[in-house]
Amino acid sequence: MHNGIRAAVTVAAIAAGLAAAQPAFAQGTTVGGTGATYYLNDSFTGRANVVFSYGERTDESYVGDWDGNGSDTLLVRRGNTFYARNSATSGPADVVFAYGDPGDTVLVGDWDGNGSDTLAVRRGNSYLVKNSVTTGRADVVFSYGEPTDTVLVGDWDGRGGDTLMVRRSSTYYVKNDLATGVASSVFVYGDPGDAVLAGRWSRGQAGDTLGVRRGNTYYLRNSLTSGPADTVFGYGEVTDTAFTGDWNGDGVDSLGVRRDGAPPAAAGPVAAPGNPGNSVDCEDFTTQASAQAWFMTYYPAYGDIAQLDADNDMRACESLP
Numbered sequence: 001m002h003n004g005i006r007a008a009v010t011v012a013a014i015a016a017g018l019a020a021a022q023p024a025f026a027q028g029t030t031v032g033g034t035g036a037t038y039y040l041n042d043s044f045t046g047r048a049n050v051v052f053s054y055g056e057r058t059d060e061s062y063v064g065d066w067d068g069n070g071s072d073t074l075l076v077r078r079g080n081t082f083y084a085r086n087s088a089t090s091g092p093a094d095v096v097f098a099y100g101d102p103g104d105t106v107l108v109g110d111w112d113g114n115g116s117d118t119l120a121v122r123r124g125n126s127y128l129v130k131n132s133v134t135t136g137r138a139d140v141v142f143s144y145g146e147p148t149d150t151v152l153v154g155d156w157d158g159r160g161g162d163t164l165m166v167r168r169s170s171t172y173y174v175k176n177d178l179a180t181g182v183a184s185s186v187f188v189y190g191d192p193g194d195a196v197l198a199g200r201w202s203r204g205q206a207g208d209t210l211g212v213r214r215g216n217t218y219y220l221r222n223s224l225t226s227g228p229a230d231t232v233f234g235y236g237e238v239t240d241t242a243f244t245g246d247w248n249g250d251g252v253d254s255l256g257v258r259r260d261g262a263p264p265a266a267a268g269p270v271a272a273p274g275n276p277g278n279s280v281d282c283e284d285f286t287t288q289a290s291a292q293a294w295f296m297t298y299y300p301a302y303g304d305i306a307q308l309d310a311d312n313d314m315r316a317c318e319s320l321p
């Protein structure tokens with residue numbers, strides 16, 4: 001699908017079972033899901049242009065710009081210890097620190113607007129904000145909404161500095177500062193069961209806005225108002241965990257998915273295999289799984305080198321059993 005296609009986000013009905021499998025994974029909250037392989041896409045197309053493994057498949061992971069260089073990368077959490085890596089590649093953590101307690105809910109944002117993302121811990125409706133990726137005490141503490149609220153993080157007013165938005169069903173309560181108090185604005189978007197993502201989807205918009213996910217179709221809206229989607233596209237599988245970030249540092253957020261299974265076991269740098277060229281066809285495999293394994297061995301370094309994935313959905317030789 002292409003940018004500029006407009007579709008009403010309120011029309012598509014989604015099956016209850018499907019919705020249940022897709023919790024809201026927005027920028028600022030945990031990525032969710034399992035799997036150590038991440039497929040990033042810098043544009044709004046169906047094709048990943050960066051694929052790598054980081055951490056373990058069961059790690060809780062987060063997205064942020066830890067070093068403030070403009071591009072987002074991953075961080076994994078084990079208990080209350082956090083392992084941040086500053087490039088979207090496989091390898092060891094660049095920064096390791098502790099914050100909060102092992103059971104805390106963690107949010108990521110650029111709370112002080114200095115260009116780098118750090119953590120906040122949520123306890124009920126209290127937020128303990130830390131402005132550096134270091135071990136130590138909170139810099140700012142405030143309360144917002146109710147303990148049961150779903151929260152999203154973003155720069156909603158486009159003036160720099162991330163703040164919170166509370167979601168109740170399909171109503172969103174925007175707050176533009178990190179202080180206890182009432183919402184700055186309220187709007188209705190999508191359906192109550194929608195999985196919601198946050199990001200700055202276009203250069204023309206000042207701050208972060210929302211998008212909804214239904215199955216593996218994404219409906220992005222470029223303003224914090226009710227209305228139809230500005231961009232609609234398909235990406236990955238319905239079983240993937242989706243998240244957002246600015247992978248290439250161009251100021252525009254796009255999609256990534258986390259998937260279980262796939263390529264080599266995580267941890268440590270993975271040496272690229274030699275280039276096999278266009279040396280196999282789907283007839284060379286007896287099962288989709290074996291074709292997929294071959295595909296994923298070479299995809300990170302060489303793309304779909306043997307043209308096994310004709311429809312660019314990251315699944316090779318889908319006609320095989």
Ligand SMILES: [Ca+2]
Pocket residue numbers: 064065066067068069070071072073086
């Ligand atoms: Ca960065």
Ligand SMILES: [Ca+2]
Pocket residue numbers: 109110111112113114115116117118131
């Ligand atoms: Ca910051």
Ligand SMILES: [Ca+2]
Pocket residue numbers: 154155156157158159160161162163176
């Ligand atoms: Ca702001």
Ligand SMILES: [Ca+2]
Pocket residue numbers: 042245246247248249250251252253254
């Ligand atoms: Ca980008």
